[in-house]
Amino acid sequence: MGAYKYITQTLQKQYKERDALYRDKVMKWRAGPAIERVEYPSNLSRARTLGYQAKQGYIVVRVRIDKGRRTRRKTMGGRKHKNNYRFVQPQMSHQAIGEQRVNRLFRNMEVLNSYWVGEDGNYKFFEVILADPAKPSVNISSAIRGGKAFRGLTSAGNSRGPSKKFAMNKKLRRKKLQATPYHFKPYLKSAKAAAAPKPAPKRAEKKAAPAKPAAHEHAAHAPAQHAAHSGGVRAAHPQHGAQAHEAKHEAAHPAHAEHQPHPSKPHEHKK
Secondary structure (H helix, E strand, C coil): CCHHCCCHHHHHHHHHHHHHHCCCCCCCHHCCCEEECCCCCCHHHHHHHCCCCCCCEEEEEEEEEEEEEECCCCCCCCCCCCCCCCCCCCCCCCCHHHHHHHHHHCCCCCCEEEEEEEEEEEEEEEEEEEEEECCCCCCCHHHHCCCCCHHCCCCCHHHHHCCCCCCHHHHHHHHHHHHHCCCCCCCCCHHHHHHHHCCCHHHHHHHHHHCCHHHHHHHHCCCCHHHHHHHHHHHHCCCCCCHHHHHEEEEHHHHHHHHHCCCCCCCCCCC
């Protein structure tokens, strides 16, 4: 077990048991200024996790935030409904408010993150980690993004929206939707349908079908056979392959020949 784990356990034990060292520390913080720069972070393990480094350009500032209601000052505008309220919801956590107050004081630096260090009945105490992007030792991209604390880009500022870390992924969302009751039954594939073989596609059936005989194949038959079907006139010339095929079709299907007669024109040879 590393040293950071011992530090975390010690701080948690002091806060749960309200140790004398913890109470003395909070009393000194309460008597001191609201925003004060510290030389070393109180919780080193947490500070290192959030980006703190013991280098030039990194500082830690402790801030004190008042707990309880955020009251509005009474104005001298009479008994109007717009002045008749006490509680104001700032839409921000105490930690986000502390980061903004520290960044207003240290304007040349950028807020990396912050963490809780203690509280009592009236105040909460946070330590804010800041970095100077002008220093060569600070080579992280998060220090270049200006105004993180005011744009809700820190962990405290993102607490209002849904967290991406604990967001439900597509698989869990699909399971949750399937578990919810509907007015119809969800479609489930049966075992028989899953075991049955899939039919072949239509394109494959067309390819497997036998091809029709071409016109030149009919022209390659014996002239005597064509003479029997066409009366011995069209078989004399092998060029009349298509006409021989028509005559053969008429002989095989006389009914079709009566309704749809094929016009027979004499073949003219070019000189």
